[in-house]
Amino acid sequence: MDFFGDYVQTNTEEDIIAKTLIWTAGIEGSPIPGLKKDCMAPGNRIATDEFNRVVNYDSIFAIGDVAAMISETTPKGHPMVAPVAIQQGKLLAKNLRLLEQNKPMQPFLYKDKGSMATVGKNKAVVEIKKLKLKGLIAWITWMLVHLMSLVGFRNKFITLFHWVRNYFKDDKTMRTIITPFVLSDAKRKRRKQMEDNRKQESR
Numbered sequence: 583m584d585f586f587g588d589y590v591q592t593n594t595e596e597d598i599i600a601k602t603l604i605w606t607a608g609i610e611g612s613p614i615p616g617l618k619k620d621c622m623a624p625g626n627r628i629a630t631d632e633f634n635r636v637v638n639y640d641s642i643f644a645i646g647d648v649a650a651m652i653s654e655t656t657p658k659g660h661p662m663v664a665p666v667a668i669q670q671g672k673l674l675a676k677n678l679r680l681l682e683q684n685k686p687m688q689p690f691l692y693k694d695k696g697s698m699a700t701v702g703k704n705k706a707v708v709e710i711k712k713l714k715l716k717g718l719i720a721w722i723t724w725m726l727v728h729l730m731s732l733v734g735f736r737n738k739f740i741t742l743f744h745w746v747r748n749y750f751k752d753d754k755t756m757r758t759i760i761t762p763f764v765l766s767d768a769k770r771k772r773r774k775q776m777e778d779n780r781k782q783e784s785r
């Protein structure tokens with residue numbers, strides 16, 4: 583697929599007039615050189631057992647997004663979200679101590695505390711068991727939960743400061759320009775042709 587500023591060309595050579603292209607794609611892990619290929623799961627995640635131990639290794643562990651704990655209840659591994667990473671991190675710290683003491687490790691069981699997402703200023707959705715919130719109240723809940731999850735007072739304070747500043751400044755810091763866009767003659771001609779076709783169709 584290619585985007586030419588005014589139209590999108592699909593991999594089947596179909597042209598779609600569009601001034602904005604929103605590209606969404608999944609994420610995948612980057613394989614670690616040296617790890618055996620048979621411990622890799624789909625999406626370049628690392629297959630682990632219920633203790634986050636990389637399969638076919640005794641002393642290598644993987645947690646969070648990169649870990650695929652494939653089981654009957656989680657055939658595709660756990661969802662790649664922060665609570666999974668946090669809970670696995672805490673349990674692994676505990677398990678490493680147990681391992682040191684030659685005690686049996688505890689298997690990982692994900693506690694799904696609910697889902698929340700912001701969808702703009704003053705807008706969010708929250709679902710915690712049967713409780714469903716939306717709008718401003720959900721947005722405040724989202725902020726409180728995320729703020730409390732940050733480690734240390736300093737991080738919490740700096741994040742809150744940035745949020746308050748951004749709220750009033752309305753200035754998006756993420757402004758990515760990858761390359762200057764230059765429309766070639768051929769593309770300009772094609773765009774003109776498409777616009778003419780569109781005008782003719784609408785008559």
Ligand SMILES: Cc1cc2nc3c(=O)[nH]c(=O)nc-3n(C[C@H](O)[C@H](O)[C@H](O)COP(=O)(O)OP(=O)(O)OC[C@H]3O[C@@H](n4cnc5c(N)ncnc54)[C@H](O)[C@@H]3O)c2cc1C
Nearest residue numbers: 609612645646647648661662663664665667668698699700
């Ligand atoms: C756009 C976006 C929005 C998201 N929104 C949410 C959300 O609302 N709620 C939610 O729960 N989850 C959300 N997630 C998912 C969440 O961010 C992840 O699940 C979580 O961060 C996983 O934590 P992790 O520690 O496994 O990995 P990460 O947080 O990705 O940490 C991995 C770290 O390892 C570093 N690293 C990578 N390779 C190397 C290397 N070779 N050497 C040294 N360091 C390396 C990386 O730089 C990174 O700092 C979102 C993810 C994205 C991309």
